[in-house]
Amino acid sequence: MAEDLRGLAKTQNPVLGYFDPLKLGDQDFWDQGNDATVGFLRHAEMKHGRVAMAGFVGYCIHENGIRWPWALSTSLPDYSSFDGLSAPAVWDATPQAHPLPPSAQGARLQILLIIGFFEFWSESAYVLEQDGTKHYMRGGKPGYFPTFKEIPHPVPLNLFDPFGFTKKLSAEQKAKKLNIEVNNGRLAMLGLFSLISEAKVPGAVPALAGKIKPYDGEVMAPFSAADANLPYVGDMITFGKGLFAATGN
Structure with missing residues (x-):
């Protein structure tokens, strides 16, 4: 509940405490109840x-030029095509x-498909039940990612804690490490958007001015006009342009 969220905030950051200027923690999203809302907010923040x-x-x-020592794919034997580009x-x-699996390594559609699978898997009530837990909006643990034991094909490692480092930790130790993770995630969100902001609008972050390669693309869109051959992408781009024009941007 919202009161539990306020108490948790003090353990996560005693200096800042509970900071919720939009009062999201007191809301009732989709008429699911405040408990479900708090579960949604906590899970979303962790993710x-x-x-x-x-x-x-x-x-x-x-940005520091660190590269894998092997080829990206059969069509990308090295990183020369990425030289000089911002992240x-x-x-x-x-x-x-690409039409053939051997040359599809690293392709954007493949990346988006695997992300979509992870989203489906982590939201499935059936999969969560097989792990002995519930959905995070139904009393389950926010931030939990289920195992892959329900996949017919054997998967050697799980996405969360693949080597079992947390198995022997006590509940108190796990709670402490989760708070550390949440704080690190909050700092990472600020850090990442500082880098992206400076790349998109040079000088937006004075401390990074002149240190980040500029970027003139769409940072909030996985597809651009170059992907208009994909279904609905052209319509989304047109809608986006109309939305920006309507807001005067």
Whole structure:
């Protein structure tokens, strides 16, 4: 409940405490009840924090010229096509898709499909029930990602804690580490958007001025006009342009 959220905030950051200027923690999203709303908010924050931590590290790695020592795919034998590009521009330069699996490694559609699968798997009530838990909006643990034991084909490692480092931890130790993760995720979200903001609008972040490669693409869109061959993408682009025009941007 909202009161539990306020108490949790003090353990996560005793200095800042509970900070919710939009009063989201007191809302009732989709008429599901406040408990479901709090579960949704906590899960969303953890998920975005984890993605941001990976994104921040990846952004720093690219900007510092660190590369894998092997070929990306059969059509991308090296990183020469990414030279001089900002980290967000690498996504735009990655091939959309290829007809054959061997050459599809790293293609954007393949990446989006696997992300979509992870979303489906983590939201499935059946999958969660097989792990002995519930959906995070139905009394389950926010941030929990189910195992892959229900997949017919054997999967050697799980996405969360693949090597079982947390199995022997007590409930108190797990709660403490989760609070640390949440705080790291919050910092990563601020850090990642600082990098993206400076790339999109040079000078927007004075501390990073002149240190980040500029980017003139769409940071909030997985597809651009170059992907208009995909179903509905052209319509989405047209709608987006009309929305920006209506708001005067």
